[in-house]
Amino acid sequence: MASFSISLSQSSHISLKPKTSPPKSHFVKSHFVQIKASAHSTPSPSTPPKPVVSKPRRPADENIRDEARRNNPTHSHRFSAKYVPFNADSSSSHSTESYSLDEIVYRSQSGGLLDVQHDMDALKNYDGKYWRDLFDSRVGKTTWPYGSGVWSKKEWVLPEIDSDDIISAFEGNSNLFWAERFGKQFLGMSDLWVKHCGISHTGSFKDLGMTVLVSQVNRLRKMKRPVVGVGCASTGDTSAALSAYCAAAGIPSIVFLPANRISIAQLVQPIANGAFVLSLDTDFDGCMQLIREVTAELPIYLANSLNSLRLEGQKTAAIEILQQFDWNVPDWVIVPGGNLGNIYAFYKGFHMCKELGLVDRIPRLVCAQAANANPLYLHYQSGWKDFKPIKANSTFASAIQIGDPVSIDRAVYALRNSNGIVEEATEEELMDAMAQADSTGMFICPHTGVALTALIKLRKSGAIGPTDRTVVVSTAHGLKFTQSKIDYHSMNIKDMACRLANPPVQVKADFGSVMDVLKKTLLSKAPKH
Ligand SMILES: Cc1ncc(COP(=O)(O)O)c(C=O)c1O
Ligand SMILES: N[C@@H](CCOP(=O)(O)O)C(=O)O
16 A cells, blocks of 8 residues: 655525424414525524525625625524534433533543533424425525535534634535446445535545534634634644634634645645644554543644534435425435544434434434445454543555544444444445446545445345445545556555456557557447347
8 A cells, every 4th residue: 555754844485384383482473374484594483584585796896704694684583503512322311511613622521422402492492394495495595604505504513603714615415426326336226426526625534523613612712711723633634624714714623633744635635725744653543542631731723523513514414415306305324434433423413314314214214334434344353342542553545544443432433323224345345346446437535445345245145135225425626536446457456366456457549559469458348239
C-alpha cells in the first residue's frame, strides 16, 4: 500500500391539516387551525406564515442570509434539544442529567457517551405527513439555510440555532444511485442503490456532521464562549471537513493526523484550507487519545464524533434516503464502520422518522468492517460479550483503520435495535469489490468496497434476497483514494491476484500495431449476432 510522508515544509407552500389528536396547549390555540408552511420559516400553528404564491426575486443588494433574516425576523423557536447521557440500556435511563447544547461537554458525569435528545413531544405536535411535506418542500432550493440537505431538517437537527449563525456549503441532498448493472450482473439484484455521501463538498459524509458542529462553534464564539479553535484526530476525512468549514467560518482548526497513514489527497485538504496540521508518529487511536487530552486542557473544541452534535447532521442521510424513496423504507442499509458514529447516526435518523410517523418501520442495518480493523465484527461474533479494543492493522480502507472506536456503545445499540448484522472484508475482497463496482461505471472508495463485500457475502448466504431493496452507503469519493486503484490496476500489491486489474496496454505509435492490438482485444470481445 502506498504511504506518504507529511514533510510538506419561494417557496413551495403546503397546506396541512393538523393532527387529529389534541396538540399541546402551548403550541396551538385551536385544533382546527390550517397551517401554511413555507420553505423558509418554521411554521407556527399560532402565527401561520403569510401565504406567498411565488417567491419574489430578492433585491440586488440583499444576499440569502439577509433574505432569511427578513423572512424570519423573530427567530422564535418551538423546538429544543439538549445533551443527555447516552444510555444503551433504556430501562436505566431515569437520569436527570442533561446539558444545554451551548455547554462545552463531551462526556456524561459517569464518563459515558452523550446523546442529543430532542423535545419529541413538541415535534409530535405535527404529524408524519406534515414533516414529510415540509422536508420535501425544501429540496433543491437556495433558500438559506434550508437548501442544505442537513438544514432542510433543521427542526430535527439544531432547532434553536439562529439561521444566521449557520456555516453551510449546502451539503447533503446526495445522489441515490441505482446500481443497475452491478446489481444485475454480479448479484442478481434489481433494487440495489448506492447512497453517494462522498459526492460532497469535501468528498465524504463528514460534511453532514461538520456543518452542524462548526455552526454551533460559530454560535458559541458569538456568545463569547472561550473557544480559540476546533480540533480533531483524523484518518483523513474528518480533518478535511473540519478544516473546510472552519475556513469558511474564519475559525482556526487544528488536526492530528497519523503520519503516513492517510492518502495524499486527504492530507492536502487541511493544508490547503489553512488548518494547523500535526503529523504524529502514531495511529488514529493514538491521535484520538491525544486530542482528547489536549481538548480537556485547552479551549479547543473537539470535533470528532465523540461529540454527539456531529451525529445530528449525519443522521440526515438516513432521512434523505427515505425521502428519495418517496418515504418508502428500504429493507437493508449497509454502512462501513470505523469510529462507529455513523452507524448510530443512521439508526437515529431512521428511528426518528418512525417515531414521528413519517414511516412505519426501519431498515435492517449492516455494519461492514475491514478484517484488518474489525473490533466490532469480533464483538458481534462473540455474541456481544466483553468488547475488546484491538490494534488495527494497515488496510486500503485507511479511513476505517481504527481499533478502539469511541462509539462502540452507540453502534451496538443501533445494531441490536435494527436486527442488524456485522460483516467483514479482507483486503483482497474489498479491492476486488471496488474494482467490480468501478467496472460498472462507479468510482468508489475502498470503504465502499468493504460495504459491497458485506453485500456480496449476505447475498451469497441468502440473508439478502434478490428483490430486497438494499442501499449501500458510499462514504467517500473515490478520487481521494486513487493510489489504491493505481496499485491494484498495476498489479502492484503483494499477495493479491488483482484479478480485475485493467492496466493500460503499451503500444508502438504506428497504425499497424494499434490495429493489431484492437483486433486482438476489442473485436474478440464483440457480441456475436
Ligand atoms: C470514508 C469513511 N468511511 C467510513 C468511515 C467510518 O465512519 P465511522 O467512523 O462513523 O464509523 C469513515 C471514518 O471513520 C470514513 O472516513
Ligand atoms: N474516518 C474518520 C475517523 C474519525 O472519525 P470521527 O467520525 O470520530 O471524526 C476520519 O476521517 O477522521
